[in-house]
Amino acid sequence: MTRREFVRSVGVASAVPGAFMQNDQSPNAANEVQLSQIHGPSEQDEKAPGPFLPTKRRIGYAIVGLGRLSLDQILPAFAVSQYCTPVALVSGDRTKALKIADQYGIDAAGVYGYDSFERLAENPRVDVVYVVLPNGLHAEYVTRAAKIKKHVLCEKPMAVSSQEARTMIRSCKAAGVKLMIAYRQQYEPNNKALRQSIANGALGKVHGFVSSNSQQQGDPTQWRLNLKLAGGGCLPDVGLYCLNAARFLSGEEPSEVSATIWQPRDDPRFTQVEASCSFTLKFPSGLIASCSTSYDVHKSQFLRIEGDQAWAELSPAFAYHGNKLRYSKLQGDMETETAPQIGEKNQFALEMDHFAECILEKKEPHTPGEEGLRDHVIMEAIYQAAHSRKSVVLEA
Ligand code: NAD
Numbered sequence: 001m002t003r004r005e006f007v008r009s010v011g012v013a014s015a016v017p018g019a020f021m022q023n024d025q026s027p028n029a030a031n032e033v034q035l036s037q038i039h040g041p042s043e044q045d046e047k048a049p050g051p052f053l054p055t056k057r058r059i060g061y062a063i064v065g066l067g068r069l070s071l072d073q074i075l076p077a078f079a080v081s082q083y084c085t086p087v088a089l090v091s092g093d094r095t096k097a098l099k100i101a102d103q104y105g106i107d108a109a110g111v112y113g114y115d116s117f118e119r120l121a122e123n124p125r126v127d128v129v130y131v132v133l134p135n136g137l138h139a140e141y142v143t144r145a146a147k148i149k150k151h152v153l154c155e156k157p158m159a160v161s162s163q164e165a166r167t168m169i170r171s172c173k174a175a176g177v178k179l180m181i182a183y184r185q186q187y188e189p190n191n192k193a194l195r196q197s198i199a200n201g202a203l204g205k206v207h208g209f210v211s212s213n214s215q216q217q218g219d220p221t222q223w224r225l226n227l228k229l230a231g232g233g234c235l236p237d238v239g240l241y242c243l244n245a246a247r248f249l250s251g252e253e254p255s256e257v258s259a260t261i262w263q264p265r266d267d268p269r270f271t272q273v274e275a276s277c278s279f280t281l282k283f284p285s286g287l288i289a290s291c292s293t294s295y296d297v298h299k300s301q302f303l304r305i306e307g308d309q310a311w312a313e314l315s316p317a318f319a320y321h322g323n324k325l326r327y328s329k330l331q332g333d334m335e336t337e338t339a340p341q342i343g344e345k346n347q348f349a350l351e352m353d354h355f356a357e358c359i360l361e362k363k364e365p366h367t368p369g370e371e372g373l374r375d376h377v378i379m380e381a382i383y384q385a386a387h388s389r390k391s392v393v394l395e396a
Helices: 003-015 068-080 094-103 114-122 135-147 162-175 189-199 234-250 347-360 369-388
Strands: 059-064 084-090 128-131 151-154 179-181 206-216 256-262 276-282 288-294 296-307 310-314 325-331 334-338
Touching: 059 068, 059 347, 068 084, 068 347, 084 094, 084 114, 084 347, 114 135, 128 135, 128 347, 135 151, 135 162, 151 347, 162 179, 162 369, 179 347, 179 369, 189 234, 189 296, 189 310, 189 325, 206 234, 234 276, 234 288, 234 296, 234 369, 256 369, 276 369
Parallel strands: 059 084, 059 128, 128 151, 151 179, 206 288
Antiparallel strands: 206 296, 256 276, 276 288, 296 310, 310 325, 325 334
16 A cells, blocks of 8 residues: 555544434534635635534433543533533432533522432433443333433443443343443544554554553542442553553454453452453454553553554543544654544534434444454353453353
8 A cells, every 4th residue: 555545544534423423314404504714725615513403403411420521521411412411410410410400501490309300201301311330220210211201321341241232232232222331432522533544454463452440549448449330450441442452443353352350359449359450352253452450550542453455542541531533654764744624513412413313313332232342252151261360251
């Protein structure tokens, strides 16, 4: 591949609009407003954000659990969503929920407790229940949402076991509602551009993947360090990003895993769950993915994917903002780096809008329950491999 072809394959990838979102047939195409262009040919065209659906026709979301993710990321993201609006809150703390409802223009009648969750059934503005609770509560609330016939967006990890994940899929199918798992990085523009460029052959044949996603946990009493509520330690929380990225970017499923875990039980944070985990995924094509994750190191997150023609790196790879993509390739005797400038978009708005589009257009989500289930099956194999000190073969 010539340099020009390489740059084009990377550039084209970065310019490709979401193949599984915001297509030409967008439910909102009629609302598009054009800006006249006043800049010269060397400048980018200006484009107004949107088009946005009128508030009354938007898909209404009920947010279940008002913790850090809901308050810091999800609720603010509605301001830049094209198709969604928050219409209900479910919380154990009514005073807090009423304050938040007031800030986001949600009627007090749209504030519910966990014990009155089923009353969401009577609220016609609620189309989607977004479960943002500790992992060990996902299965219960997804199943309860399905029973009252609401579509469900569920935070990652989907559950605390593959058995729970299967039950959740069955409940949603039986109720005829959609289930999507909130793998936000699969909707993030840099990750999507990288996936597209790999599929276009920009790296050649891909043989290597290296990734880490780690952070330092503090409070030993938090639910993330409680096995029943979290389902594990760093692996299902942050390590899951490396695992899911290896599958998403390569478009392949691993056939074998090996792993090592570290659990210093004399540290009060790690009496129930692992502090660190390193795992290797072998794929049928020969791709080997080496991943590491920890709850006991300073925040670190990157990935590098290596082909026989070039490599690409995302660093940071899984951040809410500021993910950076670069490629490296030998040109003659010069190692040449390119760093495509990919406009930043709010990942939470993108994933919520994708689910809204699926409901409006009666399509299946890009990251359905089966995507979450697959990761649970692989994580269980990772724990099994670490405990048995033997590699584990995965069924196709
Ligand atoms: P958090 O601890 O900040 O919030 C959890 C909320 O659940 C709180 O409001 C808490 O009061 C409520 N809750 C209800 N029952 C509870 C119980 N029995 N024990 C503890 N809390 C209970 O957690 P968070 O960071 O908001 O995470 C929530 C979910 O979102 C988790 O599944 C997590 O993995 C996921 N998450 C995803 C991302 C992402 O980038 N997609 C980032 C952070 C968290």
